[in-house]
Amino acid sequence: MTVTSAALLLFLVMDPLGNIAVFLAALKNVHPSRQNRVVIRELLIALGVLVVFLFSGKYILQLLRISEPALGISGGVILLLIALRMIFPSPVKSLKEEVDSEPFIVPLAIPYVAGPSTLAAELLLMSREPQRWPEWLLALLLAWVVNSVILYFASGFRKYLGEKGLIALERLMGMILVTVAVQMLVTGIEQALAR
Numbered sequence: 001m002t003v004t005s006a007a008l009l010l011f012l013v014m015d016p017l018g019n020i021a022v023f024l025a026a027l028k029n030v031h032p033s034r035q036n037r038v039v040i041r042e043l044l045i046a047l048g049v050l051v052v053f054l055f056s057g058k059y060i061l062q063l064l065r066i067s068e069p070a071l072g073i074s075g076g077v078i079l080l081l082i083a084l085r086m087i088f089p090s091p092v093k094s095l096k097e098e099v100d101s102e103p104f105i106v107p108l109a110i111p112y113v114a115g116p117s118t119l120a121a122e123l124l125l126m127s128r129e130p131q132r133w134p135e136w137l138l139a140l141l142l143a144w145v146v147n148s149v150i151l152y153f154a155s156g157f158r159k160y161l162g163e164k165g166l167i168a169l170e171r172l173m174g175m176i177l178v179t180v181a182v183q184m185l186v187t188g189i190e191q192a193l194a195r
Contacts, residue, residue, distance in 0.1 A: 082177065
């Protein structure tokens with residue numbers, strides 16, 4: 001996997017276009033003058049969490065005795081569930097979380113940006129080829145920067161695309177994520193059967 005393909009994978013899993021609506025909903029009770037500062041703070045916290053997991057993930061896997069195939073299968077299942085909820089949203093179990101005050105860490109940083117699927121994807125990258133950590137870090141930074149630009153200008157994207165445009169993009173991202181999730185599952189199953 002190249003840096004570009006790894007960055008694209010992480011970008012798709014972060015799903016910034018699908019997160020525009022949930023980001024804006026979580027910020028509705030924050031004073032407009034503070035919203036940009038809150039978004040920047042949450043994005044930096046998410047980056048910190050992602051970088052920590054990138055480098056400590058293999059030790060967590062070793063401590064919990066989780067194999068790479070198990071990680072691939074579980075990451076694929078989690079991603080598939082999230083992708084299916086993006087394609088077929090349920091009003092009963094929406095991806096949006098109710099936030100009554102200024103959000104701090106939850107839900108903007110975790111799980112909207114540094115979600116379980118993103119953490120699983122970067123753990124997979126590091127567990128397969130840990131010696132390429134500078135490339136994986138670069139891929140993570142590239143994906144995070146693009147994600148951050150989109151989420152920072154979320155209100156502008158919503159005005160430009162409209163609600164229907166955002167819904168269409170979220171469905172499209174969901175369909176792409178389904179294929180990524182299935183590939184993660186297939187790879188994990190192949191690795192498990194090869195043992």
